[in-house]
Amino acid sequence: MSNSLIPASERNWFGHPRGLSVLFLTEMWEMFSFFGMRAILVYYMTKHLDMGQEYASLVYGAYAAFVYFTPVFGGMVADRWLGKRNAVVIGGAAMALGHFMMSSEPLFYPALATIALGNGLFLPSLASQIEGLYRDGDVRSKSAYNIYYVGINLGGFLAPLVCGTLGESYGWHWGFAAAGFGMLLSLVIYLAGRRYLPPEPARGAAMRAARPPWNRAARDRFAFLIVIAAIVVIFRGAYEQNGNTIALWADTGIDRQLVSGWVIPMTWFQSVNSLVVFAFTPVLVARWARLARRGVETPLLGKMAFGAVIVGVSYVALGIVAAWNEAHGTRASWLWLFGWFVLFTIGELYILPVGLALFGRLAPEGFRATSIATWFFAGFFGNLLAGALGTLWSVLSHGWFFALIGAVSGVAAMLLYALSLRMGNVEHQRAATGPALPAH
The missing domain is CATH 1.20.1250.20 (MFS general substrate transporter like domains)
Structure with a gap:
């Protein structure tokens, strides 16, 4: 890990580098959008699109599987070509677009694919920036992932309460729209706090040589x-x-x-x-x-x-x-x-x-x-x-x-x-x- 990181003299937030707060809030709102959409997905398919339960379960399973599949290649693309920051921005924008596309029934399957592809760039690129916030030997780094995990679950806790309630009470499309706005807020927080994040690591030939x-x-x-x-x-x-x-x-x-x-x-x-x-x-x-x-x-x-x-x-x-x-x-x-x-x-x-x-x-x-x-x-x-x-x-x-x-x-x-x-x-x-x- 490089030592050319955030200066030690910089004022921290809550005892940790400011960048951790940026990553925490970015991930919290991304999880709000992701789990908000997931909370109403099965209901949307069975109640609004009139899919049979067996088919809806297969679609749900295939989508959830694809969400776990795309980060494998998204991480490689970020490490070798795009860089982590660009991957987060492009991936987050794609996920926001996918959530808004869910409001149109003909775009249902393209919307699921768009969200999964965006997640592939976003997920590994955001979390992998945590380690670069700390100097070698900084004991605070041991608790950084625990704090980050709280952000994940805070977003997961709020999502069904907001997106689920809107979907059930006012229409499923309102729930998907709320998820989309959550993803946009995640992007705004990330872009506003980029100056507090670690520099991009080496990519391409320099990375392979090391x-x-x-x-x-x-x-x-x-x-x-x-x-x-x-x-x-x-x-x-x-x-x-x-x-x-x-x-x-x-x-x-x-x-x-x-x-x-x-x-x-x-x-x-x-x-x-x-x-x-x-x-x-x-x-x-x-x-x-x-x-x-x-x-x-x-x-x-x-x-x-x-x-x-x-x-x-x-x-x-x-x-x-x-x-x-x-x-x-x-x-x-x-x-x-x-x-x-x-x-x-x-x-x-x-x-x-x-x-x-x-x-x-x-x-x-x-x-x-x-x-x-x-x-x-x-x-x-x-x-x-x-x-x-x-x-x-x-x-x-x-x-x-x-x-x-x-x-x-x-x-x-x-x-x-x-x-x-x-x-x-x-x-x-x-x-x-x-x-x-x-x-x-």
């Missing part, structure tokens, strides 16, 4: 990450039902009446996920820190397996609730869905942020972007699997469907646990030879 060689150790470590990513694909097949079949059940299977004359908007439940992230992230981080001080440190793969178990249990419990209500011809209380989101999100905190940290730690030196791209590929294939599984929503009873999704997460948990037993505390195996891979 890169370490792709040797046997790097190949072994990268292959190990691919094994983990393949298991995460299975987990995401269950996890990504969050915005798909869970959203459908919130509409048809939940009694959302809170008081006489007022019904909880179905999109509001999507905000519970981010709310639980705010509440439980400090608790879990503090708990892990206490255990580490006592010499007890659970391997990251073990934490991921535990998270997949929690998610699996949450789906099985939801299946029992759905089966009971189907048998009695009633709708489940909204408290069951709220409780499910709490348990589900606790499981998420054990696997998704932990998995990203594992990929960052084990990334071969000089190939971190490629390793992170592998994590995005897991999201790509996982969303395709989730879309395919979602087509069973209209085939199976809701109780059996949720039980099946719980079993899918359970399979991922068993594979992660078996890999943890085989590899041990692999994040500490960072010698030149890299982690040894299981024998084939």
Whole structure:
């Protein structure tokens, strides 16, 4: 990391470089637009475009998968040709355009493609600027990503409340328009704060000359990450039902009446996920820190397996609730869905942020972007699997469907646990030879 960064004498905001606040707010409003559109997407397809549930689930899964696929190539384009700043601006403008295009029914599919392509340039280019804000050895950099993650979830929390409410109450197009204005605000914040961001790194031939060689150790470590990513694909097949079949059940299977004359908007439940992230992230981080001080440190793969178990249990419990209500011809209380989101999100905190940290730690030196791209590929294939599984929503009873999704997460948990037993505390195996891979 270059030391020709922001001067130490510059006045900071909240104890961190001003650039972090710029990136925080830029990402917050980008997430507001992204999750706002996603919160109403399934409802728009099934209620406004009159798509069948099976087809809508496939479209949702394909779109979500494409969103994870495009950053792989978007990051390469930014690193080699465009530069991170230009990639953020071009990508953000494309996403804003895509959100406004959603207001026109004939442009539905081009709009989805435009948003996904813009996200491919925006997502990796924005987050990768965080590290350049700090000098080598700056202890503040350790908490920078945690602060940035709060921005992601703050946007995710507000989005369903605003875009979802507008969509349900005034028309889906108003929800998409709100998402578009959120993306425009994100761009304005980024452009206004560019002077506080780190300079562009070297690109092209200069970058390739400084890169370490792709040797046997790097190949072994990268292959190990691919094994983990393949298991995460299975987990995401269950996890990504969050915005798909869970959203459908919130509409048809939940009694959302809170008081006489007022019904909880179905999109509001999507905000519970981010709310639980705010509440439980400090608790879990503090708990892990206490255990580490006592010499007890659970391997990251073990934490991921535990998270997949929690998610699996949450789906099985939801299946029992759905089966009971189907048998009695009633709708489940909204408290069951709220409780499910709490348990589900606790499981998420054990696997998704932990998995990203594992990929960052084990990334071969000089190939971190490629390793992170592998994590995005897991999201790509996982969303395709989730879309395919979602087509069973209209085939199976809701109780059996949720039980099946719980079993899918359970399979991922068993594979992660078996890999943890085989590899041990692999994040500490960072010698030149890299982690040894299981024998084939």
